[in-house]
Amino acid sequence: MGSGRRALELTFDCGWQFCLFLKTQYRNLDTIGVAVDLILLFRELRVEQESLLTAFRCGLQFLGNIASRNEDSQSIVWVHAFPELFLSCLNHPDKKIVAYSSMILFTSLNHERMKELEENLNIAIDVIDAYQRHPESEWPFLIITDLFLKSSELVQAMFPKLNNQERVTLLDLMIAKLTSEEPLSKDDITVFLHHAELVASTFVDQCKTVLRLASEEPPDDEEALATIRLLDVLCEMTANTELLGYLQVFPGLLERVIDLLRMIHVAAKETTNIFSTCGCVRAEGDISNVAEGFKSHLIRLIGNLCYKNKDNQDKVNELDGIPLILDNCSVSDSNPFLTQWVIYAIRNLTEDNSQNQDVIAKMEEQGLADPSLLKQMGFEVEKKGEKLILKSIDTPKP
Known part of the structure; x- marks a missing residue:
């Protein structure tokens, strides 16, 4: 190995010589195989010398450029490159080597080769790890x-x-795709319906892991954080009208969300824990910041699932669930989103649903619903004879 490395150092005392060699030989497609072999040799030697590292990068750039279009x-x-080159380069400590090998993968992949990637999942996982380490990298x-x-x-x-x-x-990148200014195409919707099934079923199965955060000394629980992000994705998916209908009838989803909201609400009342702290919904941050908005997102999801859906309202x-949702509405400058999502959920629960309207009207009469909160929601309770009616407040036009 030592003699081989010395030979390389003599041959490529300047990395640009390798680049020049590739440029003069690129018309001969056999050069691709030679370039891949040399790149894999560089990786095996774990080169640190700048000239050899430059040659390593140039070889990858050559492959990316020659494959383009x-x-x-x-x-x-x-x-020549699949799978060894990607397995060797995507986890390299040099960010340029990661970027260039990612460029080659992006340029080369098509529908048929995606099937091969399904059989080599370590490469796909390495891409996600590469993005974790280098979020600024485009490829x-x-x-x-x-x-x-897709x-x-x-x-x-x-x-x-x-x-x-x-x-x-x-899941973060799934959210980025869902919230992009560019709407999902018809093909995207078809694929995201499958993603919705995966996310919803995983959430239904694993959502109770979040309750671990209510312990006296909450752990740095990455599993709970992943579950919280599943909820974030579901909120964004149900905000898309073409995905909403599928999730509104997903087995067990609405029941599990209400059940989880109740357990968290009880835990927050019984002891001081991470769910007792007021806080705003944040897309990023540590586990405590994200957990502070978990209750808000549960209520948001309930509101979405009940949007113009009589079965879910009932x-x-x-x-x-209605008293539970109203009991979670605490007016606080430090947590404005919670009140907003409660208002949103109650509006969706009562729209064209007289039975749910009656439930809230009776709660107001019994002192279980704050009249000022109902007014904030745009409702007031009116008594007609022996009957209580929840009606919308007419907002004067400006």
Whole structure:
């Protein structure tokens, strides 16, 4: 190994000589195989000398450039590079090598090769890890958002094998796709319906892990954080009208959300814990900041699932969810979003639903619902004979 390294140092005492060699030989497609072999040798030697590191980078740039917009070259690069080159380079400590190998992967992938990637999930996971380590790098981001998230089969196969940090990263990019200014295309919607099934089923199965955070000394629980991010994704998915209908009838989802809200609400009343702290909903931050908004997002999801859906409106009533939601409305400057989502949920629960309106009207008469809060929601209770009516307040026009 030592003599081989010395030979390389003599041959490539300046990395640009390697780059010049590649440029003069690029028309000979056999050069692709030679370049890949040399790159893998560089990785095996774990080069640190700047000239050799430069040659390493130049070799990857060469492969990326020659594969760009040329299907024949892409096929040859893929035959020689997959999977060893990507397994060797995507986790390299040098961020340029990570970026260049990501460029090659993005340029070379097509529908057929995505199938091969499903059989080599370590490469897909390495891309997510690369984005975690280098969030400013464009290529790993594009691979995930423009390719991975458009393959429900890959995401379904990969998700169970991700650790919790990797899951959070993938779910964050799913949120970015859902909230982008560019709306989802018809093809995107088809794929995201499969993503919705994965996210909803995982949340239903694992959501109670969040209760661990209510312990006296809450752990740095990455599993709970991943579960919280599942809820964030569900909120954004149900904000999309084309995904909403599917999730409104997803088995057990609404029941589990109400059940979890009740358990967290009871835990917050019984002891001082992470869910007792007032705080705003934040997309980023440490576990305590994210958990502070968890209750708000549960109520938001209930409101979304009940939007113009009589069956879900009635189901929330049957599960005594209306008093639970109203009891969670604490007016506080430090937590304005909680009140807003309660207002939103109650409006969706009472829209064209006289039975739910009657429940709230009776609560107001019994002193269980704050009249000022109802007014803030745009409602007031009026008594007609022996009957209480919850009616909308006419807002004067400006």
